[in-house]
Amino acid sequence: MSDPRGVGTVTVELNHTLAELLARLCVELETDDVTGVLSRALGLLEMVQHTRRHGGRLCFVNDRGDIADVVF
Numbered sequence: 001m002s003d004p005r006g007v008g009t010v011t012v013e014l015n016h017t018l019a020e021l022l023a024r025l026c027v028e029l030e031t032d033d034v035t036g037v038l039s040r041a042l043g044l045l046e047m048v049q050h051t052r053r054h055g056g057r058l059c060f061v062n063d064r065g066d067i068a069d070v071v072f
Helices: 016-028 034-053
Strands: 059-061 067-069
16 A cells, blocks of 8 residues: 555555455456445445444344344
8 A cells, every 4th residue: 555545546455365355246246346346345344443433333134134243
């Protein structure tokens, strides 16, 4: 990373495992917008951290009503 302030373009180097995960997510989401996928993932992480800082919990609920906490 070269610009942690977010003012300009940042180049991120991925190892093989992360690149493969990112590629799989792009396929599942039917997109070639790698930046958009990374943005969504980082947004989710930020939401979890924000919720935890304020004493809450972030959960996913599936169609059967099963609840799973988002944990990092």
